Amino acid sequence: MQYMVPEFEVERNTSRCISCGACVRQCSYEVHYFDVDGKTVLADESKCVACHRCATICPTHAIKIKAYDMAYKPHANWTPVVQQEILKQAQTGGVLLSGMSNNKPYPIYWDRILLNASQVTNPSIDPLREPMEIRTYLGRKPKKLEFHKNGKLKTKLEPQIKLETPIMFSAMSFGSISFNAQKSLAMAARKLGTLFNTGEGGMHPGLREYSDCAVVQVASGRFGVYKDYLENCRFIEIKIGQGAKPGIGGHLPGEKVTVEVSNARMIPEGSDAISPAPHHDIYSIEDLRQLIWSLKEATQYKKPVAVKIAAVHNCSAIVSGVARAGADIVVMDGFRGGTGAAPTRIRDNVGIPIELALAAADQRLRDESIRGTVSLVAAGSFRNSADIVKAIALGADAVYVASAPLIAMGCHMCQQCQTGKCNWGIATQRPELVKRLNPEIMHERVVNLITAWNHEIKEMLGGMGLNSIDSLRGNRMMLRGIGLSDRELSILGIAHAGE
Amino acid sequence: MKKVIAREALCLDCKLCEVFCRTAHSKSKDVVRAHLYEDPAPVARITVEGDILDSVAVNCRHCDDPACVNACITGAMHKDPETGIVSCDESRCIGCMTCLAVCPVGCIKPGRTAVKCDLCQETGEPACVKNCPNRALVYVEVGGDAQ
Numbered sequence: 001m002q003y004m005v006p007e008f009e010v011e012r013n014t015s016r017c018i019s020c021g022a023c024v025r026q027c028s029y030e031v032h033y034f035d036v037d038g039k040t041v042l043a044d045e046s047k048c049v050a051c052h053r054c055a056t057i058c059p060t061h062a063i064k065i066k067a068y069d070m071a072y073k074p075h076a077n078w079t080p081v082v083q084q085e086i087l088k089q090a091q092t093g094g095v096l097l098s099g100m101s102n103n104k105p106y107p108i109y110w111d112r113i114l115l116n117a118s119q120v121t122n123p124s125i126d127p128l129r130e131p132m133e134i135r136t137y138l139g140r141k142p143k144k145l146e147f148h149k150n151g152k153l154k155t156k157l158e159p160q161i162k163l164e165t166p167i168m169f170s171a172m173s174f175g176s177i178s179f180n181a182q183k184s185l186a187m188a189a190r191k192l193g194t195l196f197n198t199g200e201g202g203m204h205p206g207l208r209e210y211s212d213c214a215v216v217q218v219a220s221g222r223f224g225v226y227k228d229y230l231e232n233c234r235f236i237e238i239k240i241g242q243g244a245k246p247g248i249g250g251h252l253p254g255e256k257v258t259v260e261v262s263n264a265r266m267i268p269e270g271s272d273a274i275s276p277a278p279h280h281d282i283y284s285i286e287d288l289r290q291l292i293w294s295l296k297e298a299t300q301y302k303k304p305v306a307v308k309i310a311a312v313h314n315c316s317a318i319v320s321g322v323a324r325a326g327a328d329i330v331v332m333d334g335f336r337g338g339t340g341a342a343p344t345r346i347r348d349n350v351g352i353p354i355e356l357a358l359a360a361a362d363q364r365l366r367d368e369s370i371r372g373t374v375s376l377v378a379a380g381s382f383r384n385s386a387d388i389v390k391a392i393a394l395g396a397d398a399v400y401v402a403s404a405p406l407i408a409m410g411c412h413m414c415q416q417c418q419t420g421k422c423n424w425g426i427a428t429q430r431p432e433l434v435k436r437l438n439p440e441i442m443h444e445r446v447v448n449l450i451t452a453w454n455h456e457i458k459e460m461l462g463g464m465g466l467n468s469i470d471s472l473r474g475n476r477m478m479l480r481g482i483g484l485s486d487r488e489l490s491i492l493g494i495a496h497a498g499e
Numbered sequence: 500m501k502k503v504i505a506r507e508a509l510c511l512d513c514k515l516c517e518v519f520c521r522t523a524h525s526k527s528k529d530v531v532r533a534h535l536y537e538d539p540a541p542v543a544r545i546t547v548e549g550d551i552l553d554s555v556a557v558n559c560r561h562c563d564d565p566a567c568v569n570a571c572i573t574g575a576m577h578k579d580p581e582t583g584i585v586s587c588d589e590s591r592c593i594g595c596m597t598c599l600a601v602c603p604v605g606c607i608k609p610g611r612t613a614v615k616c617d618l619c620q621e622t623g624e625p626a627c628v629k630n631c632p633n634r635a636l637v638y639v640e641v642g643g644d645a646q
Contacts, residue, residue: 018531019534020515020534022514022515025513026511057632060534432512435508435509436633438634441633
């Protein structure tokens, strides 16, 4: 007997259903099927994950996915979700797995922070009429600049990364997402003048032509890391942790390790790709320093090296250590960051919000007078341009986004990435599903999204009377908290609204 | 001339091209009415062949030297010298289906008269191309003998 009740219900408007069978052929979870008459479409609701592929593709909008309306005796503690999870574990004996990001209603500080605007005493700027600079440079900055008498720069600059927008695409490995999804991001990054990130799964040969807008990751599994990989990028990122699952490594199930994935990762086909929880050669900041400088040496000091850590309890001290270890860019990934698969308990309970981690780290680096030596990149769920503007005012040089572009490409947050059955062709390696994501279309949608965000960022900057994103960076005077405690305000380093 | 080109690597086997072809060639032009209530039921001029792994939408190639036109015994099937579009003049077609028998790509559908793709001349862009969710069908200039 199945103890679990279905989560969703498929409502088919039979007066509109034309039995074209698009839903039947499109559902990788095999929810929809034809009755023996070959005309009536039926549904096995227990398999539905609410990815909305059927409802979206249905030419007559005859399908509606609804929550399965099962009444439970109300209990504030033993909610239906809690009971369902217990039933699932009682049945399988396994660790609960989920995709995407933290699903618990923790406070979202972005929604408790307000932005400033100019009135009377300093004029606001209209970005449609006046130049507005959102170009961003990442990399280690010199403490001071010296010039020759002829005005030429004397100080030797470390390699800098020029971005036309402070928005980059976060690491999503080939394996966790499809080649087409990665290619869409790469194409979009090139058009937008920003970077995409290969993730820890090596680089597919088909993406080599996009190496001028690639960030390559070196993670604990060291999948696909070799000389050419390190040289074909704009910067190298050492992944220590991931916001969605701090403290554990990635696990790509063998089913997703196809020939292509196995080639890119340099592992046998069909074998589980398990990234160890730690880097087994990094047990201290000193060890990390060795890896950072090894990578710099390997690339003739031409590539900046970034270190990505998950936002955890004492992350500001860690960021300071990482900066001193020689990282040019420090990436912090908050607990709302996404993943292709993580144990649900870890996803939902480990780590801290990026808002607090970012503010604390920026403040710590400033207190230690080393803020200028590194670029800070924030990651972990930026839902819109306002979140990004707030992050930059809290001290980020740039941000990483991934979930938002995935949504632009069709993701409906069904959180089943770990099953490899993604109906949108994103988190899957099955050829019949991968081809559903046409990079020609999808890169345009991602470009549209980020272009729209760029416009909005410029509008908000103009409203604040700023004409450059550099004037906003770490400018917490532009932020006010609303409904926050004194403690929260002091960690964020901002005043309350009205102050 | 411009033709509909199918890119099989992108075909989803969703068959929406068939649905919207039927709709575009229906009386009501309404997707639900066209499929549920119209009699005679409109016929799709495009067919998706294959399965979920490998599929491709096949429709008339509007050949430079069309076998169907050469074979037509009444002159109903004709190739427009200007646009290059091969279409069937239903007022002259007697439904003998010789065209169907000789078509090398199997793109003529049986009905009271022969039914085939007209590249949605009235609306400009073919309905199959306009409604393909994955741009597996594109309407592009491919040369050919039409002026």
